[in-house]
Each structure stands twice: as C-alpha cells, then as structure tokens.
Amino acid sequence: MNYSDLDNEIKDLIKGKIEINKPMKKYTSFKVGGKADIVAAVDQIDQLKKLIAYLKENNIPYFVIGNGTNLLIKDEGIRGVIIKLSGSFKKILITGQTIQAGAGVTLNKLLEMSIKYNLSGLEFTTGIPGSVGGSLLMNAGIKGCSIGGVVDWVKVLSPEMKEVILKAKEIKFYYRESNLSQYIILEAGFSLEKSSRKAILERIKLYQERRTSINFPNAGSIFKNPLGRFAGELIEKAGLKGYSIGDAQVFPGHANFIQNIGRAKAKDILLLIDKIKETVQAQFGVNLELEIKVVGDN
Numbered sequence: 001m002n003y004s005d006l007d008n009e010i011k012d013l014i015k016g017k018i019e020i021n022k023p024m025k026k027y028t029s030f031k032v033g034g035k036a037d038i039v040a041a042v043d044q045i046d047q048l049k050k051l052i053a054y055l056k057e058n059n060i061p062y063f064v065i066g067n068g069t070n071l072l073i074k075d076e077g078i079r080g081v082i083i084k085l086s087g088s089f090k091k092i093l094i095t096g097q098t099i100q101a102g103a104g105v106t107l108n109k110l111l112e113m114s115i116k117y118n119l120s121g122l123e124f125t126t127g128i129p130g131s132v133g134g135s136l137l138m139n140a141g142i143k144g145c146s147i148g149g150v151v152d153w154v155k156v157l158s159p160e161m162k163e164v165i166l167k168a169k170e171i172k173f174y175y176r177e178s179n180l181s182q183y184i185i186l187e188a189g190f191s192l193e194k195s196s197r198k199a200i201l202e203r204i205k206l207y208q209e210r211r212t213s214i215n216f217p218n219a220g221s222i223f224k225n226p227l228g229r230f231a232g233e234l235i236e237k238a239g240l241k242g243y244s245i246g247d248a249q250v251f252p253g254h255a256n257f258i259q260n261i262g263r264a265k266a267k268d269i270l271l272l273i274d275k276i277k278e279t280v281q282a283q284f285g286v287n288l289e290l291e292i293k294v295v296g297d298n
C-alpha cells in the first residue's frame with residue numbers, strides 16, 4: 001500500500017517539511033535505500049503527538065529516523081511515514097554541569113558544546129555521527145564507554161502517548177542496544193564533570209587516534225563483536241577483506257565495515273552480509289550478529 005497521498009492530512013497536523021516518495025539514500029550514511037512514501041520533519045512535541053495519534057488511529061506505519069548512520073534501508077523502500085525530529089528537538093540547554101539536549105541534536109554538536117563549557121564526559125563520542133535519539137537507542141559508544149554510561153535521564157513519548165522522564169537507572173543499556181525501542185526518545189540530560197579545555201581536547205585526540213578512517217559511504221561497524229572476539233578480525237581471518245558484491249565491499253582497512261564504493265544496492269550489501277556470516281560460521285563456528293538495523297519492505 002502506498003501512503004504518499006496522505007501529505008495533505010499530515011500538513012494539517014505538523015508545520016515541518018513534508019517530502020513525498022523520497023529516496024532514503026538521501027537520509028542514510030550508507031547512501032542506499034528505496035523510496036519512503038512520506039518523510040515528515042516534526043518540530044514540536046505537540047505536533048509529534050498529533051501526528052502519532054493520527055497514524056495510530058489510521059493504522060499507518062511510521063518509523064523515527066535519527067541521522068541514519070546505523071541503518072540499511074532496503075531497495076524497496078519504506079511504507080508509511082518516516083519521522084525526523086527537527087526544530088525544537090535540536091535545542092541544547094546548559095545549566096551548570098548539566099547539558100540537556102533534544103533527540104535531534106547530533107553527538108558532534110553535543111561534544112562541541114561540552115568543549116565550549118569545559119565539561120568532560122562525552123569525549124569518547126568523537127567521530128560517532130549519530131543523533132542523541134539514535135545513539136541512546138543504540139547505546140552508541142566505543143570499547144569501555146557508551147552513552148548509557150553518561151546519560152542522567154531520558155525523556156520519552158510512551159506508547160500511551162505520555163511524556164515520561166526515565167532516570168538512567170530505570171533504563172536497560174546493553175552492548176549496542178537498549179530497551180528504549182518501545183518509545184520515541186524526545187530529549188536527554190547529561191551530568192558532566194568540570195574540566196579544562198586543554199584536558200578535554202587531549203582526551204578527544206586520544207580517542208580520535210583509535211578511530212577507523214573511512215571515506216566511502218558506510219554505516220560504521222556492521223556486526224557486534226562476539227563475546228571475547230572481534231568481528232573484524234574473524235572476517236579478516238576468513239579472507240574476506242576487500243571482498244565485494246556489486247559496489248558493496250568489505251573495507252580493506254577494517255573488515256567489520258562495509259563500504260559503498262559507487263552505486264551499491266541494499267541487495268548487494270545484504271548478500272555480502274550473508275556471505276560474511278556464512279563464511280565466519282563455517283570457519284570459526286561463530287554466529288555474527290548484526291549491529292546495524294535493516295529496515296524496509298521486502
């Protein structure tokens with residue numbers, strides 16, 4: 001079912017931009033993905049509530065997208081409405097040692113503000129291209145640090161359409177996962193430590209040195225590291241570094257990344273994922289689990 005003729009109804013509910021039949025490659029760091037019926041930028045909480053109520057009432061599927069940096073959207077696209085939190089969801093408020101940030105704020109911006117106000121605790125997020133909302137849902141981080149470890153509270157819209165503030169200890173944060181997927185994340189508060197600009201910049205530099213540099217479109221690590229092992233090492237040992245299907249290639253610099261070296265289709269990336277999983281399972285008996293989220297129609 002195509003929902004693109006809904007735009008007029010939605011225009012009455014929200015003030016943000018509405019796009020019809022938009023290729024999702026525009027919204028994802030992988031630069032792949034078929035069309036979404038509607039992409040709606042929502043600026044305010046009351047508009048978000050109205051929109052969700054309408055979509056639920058009419059059984060119209062919806063999907064909240066952040067910066068699209070952990071997503072593989074299928075070539076057939078997504079039916080229904082893609083919701084992008086904009087406007088007031090991009091606000092940042094700093095009070096003492098606390099930063100309050102809307103779900104649409106990028107981690108990059110959050111880190112920039114923490115540097116500006118000499119606040120330490122977010123240095124490890126350097127180079128993670130997600131939004132606050134997507135990063136909390138994914139519990140984004142690096143070895144030893146993740147966003148769930150520095151967040152103080154998260155404000156969400158519950159399935160019952162209530163705004164609820166969850167204290168960090170009420171939320172379950174796992175390795176690149178959380179139990180927040182039942183909610184729409186609205187904003188979050190981070191309690192940070194006072195530090196000097198120099199010390200913060202030095203820590204950021206150390207984290208940057210540990211990061212993989214990759215130029216082609218990608219979605220970061222494809223697989224979670226299995227317990228006690230590294231996915232990239234297993235894929236490399238399986239001889240798949242540089243292996244490609246169509247324009248989807250196992251990044252020669254780090255085998256847990258897949259890069260889109262031209263016009264890769266989601267199908268190519270999915271075939272490459274299957275190939276990697278089968279080879280690693282056959283050679284090492286390890287079942288690699290996806291870190292990225294695959295979404296869209298079949």
Ligand SMILES: Cc1cc2nc3c(=O)[nH]c(=O)nc-3n(C[C@H](O)[C@H](O)[C@H](O)COP(=O)(O)OP(=O)(O)OC[C@H]3O[C@@H](n4cnc5c(N)ncnc54)[C@H](O)[C@@H]3O)c2cc1C
Binds near residue numbers: 130184185218
């Ligand atoms: C070059 C590169 C490097 C990366 N490095 C890292 C890294 O070091 N560590 C790491 O952990 N990740 C890394 N990633 C992956 C990615 O950046 C993180 O997972 C990031 O947190 C995802 O945020 P996003 O806003 O892009 O989410 P999206 O990809 O847009 O969405 C991810 C999930 O979050 C959901 N979501 C988004 N916003 C909301 C919201 N407001 N409410 C409810 N659900 C929401 C979506 O529905 C989806 O299920 C990297 C990616 C790239 C491309």
